[in-house]
Amino acid sequence: MIIKRIKPPLLRYALIFLLGALSLLFLFVLSVRIGLWGKLPGTKELSDFKYQRASEVYSSDSVLIGKYYLFDRQPVAFEKIPQQLIEALVAIEDERFYDHSGIDYRSLFRVGLKTILMQDQSSGGGSTITQQLAKNLYPRRERKTTNIAVNKVKEMIIASRLEEIYSKEELLTHYLNTVSFGGNTFGIESASLKFFNKKAENLNLEESATLVGMLKATYGYNPKIFPERSLERRNLVLQSMYRNDFLSEREKDSISEIPLKLDYHKFDHDAGLAPYFREEVRKQLLKWTESEEENGHGYNIYTSGLKIYTTLNHKMQLMAEAAMKTHMKSLQKSFEKSYGNKAPWLTNNKIVEKAVRSTPHYKRLIAQGLNHEQAWDSLEQKRTMTLSDWEGDKKTDASVIDSVRHYLKFLNTGSLTIDARTGAVHTWIGGVDYKNFKYDHVAQSKRQVGSTFKPFVYTAALETGISPCTYFSAQEVEYENLKGWSPSNSGDKDEAYLNYSMEMALSNSVNTVAVKVLEKTGIANIIAQAKNMGIFSELPKQPSLALGTGEIYLNELAGAYASYVNEGKAVLPFLIKSISNQKDSVLADFEPKRAKISAFSKETGQIMLEMMKSTINDGTASRIRSTYKLNNDIAGKTGTTQNNKDAWFVALTPKLVHVTWVGLDNHEIGFRSTSLGQGANAALPLFALWMQKMNREPEFNSITKARFPKPDVSVLRALDCEPIKRDGFFKRLFKNPNKKKTKKFRSSN
Incomplete structure (x- = not known):
């Protein structure tokens, strides 16, 4: 044999070792390829993979206000991806992307020589974009050191198969639609909306470089958390683009001087605009998907990429939430001051104990076999926790019982604006803070409605x-x-x-x-x-x-009051206008529902409207005119329940119905005085402050400057x-x- 003819023994043994190692490597790769280390996807599977897509919720004025997802992903076509973003990606992640067939052997040799033999950690990795795509599509299950080699070989094999199936453009598109940007955000479109509040196609060069720079370490280079590190990484991406002739030196230098600017919008179910509204939309969507499943259609609101077009007016909702925060913050301060040291959440042990018994913490301890005294002792133990108030979140040493006392004192609210003719919901505020108070006072709460x-x-x-x-x-x-x-x-x-x-x-x-x-x-x-x-x-x-001792839902009350400005016909408030699939094909349209027959005569309707105008002009709601200086055409009614437990205000304009409730979730606690807790003081300002904002916006003139029809002469005589x-x-x-x-x-x- 040729090996036996090699005279120097050392060289002969080295050659035998090399051939043995290569044989073992070949057998190892072969074993991975044939599936001994787990099944590999075949050509058919790789040709037909589907993304799990987030469903998107849009306001009536076409603003994305929320998403429902398991993975926050909104795939986009190659044509919607800016060229400079692709160039940034290739420059920093895979310089020879267009030259290799899924595996960059030159990079592998560099990694083997420098990283492994010379222990030079700055030499970079050897994974190509296609290999990273393979990892995105088939995430590593096992993170143990012994599995690294198996995972790498699997990704190389899958990458080679992907290169046979897809063009380079398609591979880039799939990669940018599947890559993680941390925080359960996947794909360039979702990342662009999250960090810059714009679609990917509208990203400029520095924004593109920022997002591409995150891919090396989505947490360490997160521009929201570590802006300085992110800026350095962005400029390194720009340097790589210059080195690969995608940028001139002048362009690279000038763009590197631009400061990092974010427009951060996290699509968090607990935060963001109209969380109570989005939750009610979600509930209604689930019912719709159940009915569609019975008809043979399998839609999933978390993975099917549905587009839900709602009735909510984005700008109206922003103003309504701002008005709510202004008023409720001030009212909360006055409310606590009115009780002082005699507050029931401080002195009434029966109320506190009842509230503690209803907490999941208490119920869990009782289920574990503890008696009441033992459970109470456990819940009195202090620890570091976060308590929220109108000034923000604060970390403090407190017990669960302290936390219960803290949240017992908070006033809450429900507020709704609907189109008087159709019932379309324009604003929806279910409470003061969805993160801490999930209960929706628009759709879930039935309270006495008072006057x-x-x-x-x-x-x-x-x-x-x-x-x-x-x-x-x-x-x-x-x-x-x-x-x-x-x-x-x-x-x-x-x-x-x-x-x-x-x-x-x-x-x-x-x-x-x-x-x-x-x-x-x-x-x-x-x-x-x-x-x-x-x-x-x-x-x-x-x-x-x-x-008003009857208990009625807030949205129910709004639909009934609409009859006064809708020819005697009540409406059913509705939230969803239509649902489309990811290709914008309409799957369902939702029509307004209103009564077919008038509930009262035209004369009665006009008389009632005149009487409720008097409530605004001279009656219990006259501060609309005197304090808030509103000159709009408004009719309405205030309401206050027994012992000042509930404050209400209903406003009617020629186009809208607005209903507000203010009170406490705990029915045993009310306002200490009628002057503070009456509807005119506690509930009316939420409408008044909002209408002031509406009056300042010319785009709402058709609503704010609308006038009630003149009543008939017979009505004025009556x-x-x-x-x-x-x-x-x-x-x-x-x-x-x-x-x-x-x-x-x-x-x-």
Whole structure:
């Protein structure tokens, strides 16, 4: 044999060792190729792989407001990828990309010589873009040192097969659509939207170089976390582009001087614009996919790349959230100050204990076999935790019980704006902070609606033939057959001598009159009227219904109030206009749903609108004019429930219905005073501050400058009476204002 003829033994042994090593390497590669180390994808599988695509949620004005995903990925075509981004990628990651067939043997030799033999860690890696694509498509399951060689060989084999199937352009496209940018963000489109708030096709050179620079270490070169490192890496990418003749030296130097500028938008389900709205959209989408599955269509909102076009107005929502934060921050401060050291979350142990018992922490300890005392002791142990307030997140030493006390005190809110004609939702605020308060006060919460129910009472009265100029005494009455129930007003005793027209009574929210109107109209008639106007919640068949003791959803209330500016027809608030697939083919359209028959006559509708205009101009909501200086056409109603637990305000404009609730999640805690907790003070400002912002934007002139139609002459005549009549001299002489009148409650039906 030739080897035996080699005389120097050392050379002969070296050659034998080399041949043996090559044989072992060949056998090892062969064993990987035939699948002894795990099955490799074949040509068919590689030709037909599919991305898991994030579904996108768009506002009515075409702004991307959220995504639903397992992996945040939005694939784009090669034509949508800037040329300078591709050049940056090739320059820094794979200089000979266009010359090799998936494996760059020259780079492998360099790595073997410098990195392994000479221990030079600065020599770089030997993986090509195609090999990295293989790793993106088939991530390494095992990270152990013993698997490194197997994984590398697998990726080389897959890379070679990919090069046989796809063109270089297609390989670059697949790579840029699958590569991770950290934080569950995959693909250049999602990364571009996240870090620069623009589509990939609109990236400039320095932005492209920044994103490409991240690929070496997505955390270490994250421009949001480490801007200085990211800038250095970006300039190194620019240097590589210059070295590979993609940039002139002058271009490289001038662009390197540009500071790093981000427009960071993280699509976090707990953060961002309209999180409560996006969550409700998600719930409705899941129901839609279930119905589509029954029809043989398998859509997944997390992986199918759906495009959901909603009714939300991006700019209106931004202004609504800004107004909410301004008001609620100020109101929270006043609320805590009003209680001082006597706050129930500090002094009422029963309320605190009840809240603690409902926490998952407590329930988990009880499930583990601890008794109440043991669980309580455990929950009193302090540790470092983050507590949030209107000033932001703060780390502090606190126990779970401390945390419960802290969050018990927070006022919450629900706020909704809909198109009065269609029910399309323009703004949706389900709470003050989705991260800490997941409960949605628009779609999930049923609360007593207080005086915002009174318009339904007065509408029913008008429909049964009671004239708006009928007078009702404001004197407090104790109803003998209702266990001495005696609804009262917040005014002085002199009210006992006053008789209110229905317009005056409604605009000033006189409780005693509302109950008397209900008594004369009939409870059954009022419940039927409310139902015809879109109230689907079950209402109590009790006289207290006149004061709003019925519990109603906020969005339900909004749809019912729309009938006053929509020809008597209630609407059903809706959020989704259409759903399309990734190719923009429409899969579903959603039409507005409104009542087909008017719930009341045209005359009744006009009278009620005039009465609710009086609420704004001269009644309980007059601060709309005096404090906030709003001159828009507005009608509305304030509401405050018993013990100041719930504050409400409903605003009607010619185009919109806006409903706001403010209160606490814990029903046992309310505002300490009516002056602070009444609807006009706690809820009304959210609308007023928002409308002020709307008035400053010319693009909303069609809404803010719209005018109510003039009422018919017959309506003005029907309302043409003195708002208040005072009892005559002799009647006042024999009436004791300090003594309640007693009688039996007799509803007309």
